[in-house]
Amino acid sequence: MPTPFFAAGSAGFTAWSLDPTCCQARPIAMTPTEVTKIQFAGPGRVQVVTEPMEFVLAPDEVLLQTRFSLVSTGTETAKLTGLQEVTYPFDTGNRACGTVVACGSDVRNIRVGDVGFSYTPHWSRAPARRLFVKAPREVPQLHVPFAGMASVGMTALRVGQVELGDQVVVVGLGLVGILTAQLCRIAGAHTVGVDMKPSRLRLAKACNLPDPIDANLPDVKARILEATAGREPDVVIEASGTPEGAIQALQLTGSQGEGNVVLLGSPRRSLDTDVTPLLNRVHLWRGGSVNLLGAHEWRYPLHRDPFHKHSIERNIEVVFQLMAEQRLCLEPLISHVAPPERAPEVFADLIDQPDTMVAALFDWTATDHRPG
Template sequence: MPEDLSLEEASFFALGAICLQGVRKAGVEIGESALVIGLGLVGQLTVQLLKLSGAMPVIGLDLYEGRLKLARKLGADYVFNPSKVDVEKEILRLTEGKGASLTIEASGSPEAVNLAFRLTRKLGRVVLLGSSRGETTVDFYRDIHRKGLHVIGAHVSTVPEVESFRYYWTLKDEIKTFFKLLKMRSLNVKDLISVKLSFKDAGEAYELLRKEKDRVIGVLLDWTSA
């Protein structure tokens, strides 16, 4: 960890590595459209990394207005609430009627995976980053096979601990890269901290995250007095 990096910023290293390996596996090309579904901590970091990678436009979807507003501040070109607008119509409008070239599912919702398939263009890529749990029904022919989609599982456990000829970016490399981006002020994590609490109040942190999803995105636990 760089000496001139604050502990608050550095505390995001694990999430940063998760998002970096997901965006890296997506193989972003400069100028292609990218969609992020779910704008929690993972989604907000992913939006920033997509912008750094040259994606345009970067579009974010979430059900909470506070998260949409923050994503705009952090670099998203467009944001939409699926409960308020026809997102399929909006995505087509922004992508010349094609759909997103790349969609990263960051919400962890099984239903959002289907949405990702629908909103992605023919021959596009869908990256599953949000660790979706549970079951949902997928029309494989209509939404994947006929469209020629590439579906990429991006769980961080697939990142090797040591270099290999197939994938030389190790987990340690991702963490180092994340720290470099923070040091260069290419990433903003300070705005992801909604509340700061003592580690003794960890229970309250979970309640805030559960009940105040529009206002609270990240809770920082202070362990300095432990």
């Protein structure tokens, strides 16, 4: 497993290695360089701008030349359409693969030329102020940004306490749902996926998730029990990010004993319904006993520290190890790889073709020649 690169501290990255050969031992003042950015100019309006920027790295920062960045479809399209309020113009994106081109004086265990994951926007160059995790050489650079999305799914396993031999159902087979289902299978759980879109059911099969179930059928729970030899799921993970998905998840476990329902997706629209039956599913021992658990990615610390077993940093390291061992199926998930200039077209497709668009990446490799 990759070694840790940054430890927890009061200001983002904190060195815990004293190797003086890692990076230059002084703050880095970069000469102005042209940076290309993908922005939301307003509701439904995507623009690509290039402007000169001067980066002055703090001692605990690294500067990255972006290789590939992945669209977080649900979050970014919500901000583009106005479903989630932001201030325009908005610099979008937060999961990328980048090559280190400069390091602050306090950074250790990272060298210029290292490639890894960061929570940086869709920029040709960007400072990694929160986290940079070096990727193993065996992991293709195109796959590196997926570590951030798989880390979202990892949170559901941690919170839901998925264990070897568990029966798990994942509701919603988009990018996060399929990655989560794969992680559950790797953890030794018998995993069944549920979705209402035929294209997503086919995609799940392409990612080695056998026999996903059509959520449109009237007997979804009966089909799940058939697949689990009559045993109710121990854990149901709601990954669709819809209120309807959460309601369905609550109906799929708990009537034979205790069950965990993990809310992984982030609902962004309202639904008028009677919540009393749902509350009884949580509260009553007869036909209920459901534990309703929230699993937002940021509930865990960003960095490793001595007082927390889990962190986002550790989750990404685990995902990278799985990628290096080729245990995660990613290629079928890639719908688009496009240069940043095509960003308006890519986002239009993500909004207009949600059934067929799953993972879209921007290829920034053509910008590598720009001086820093």
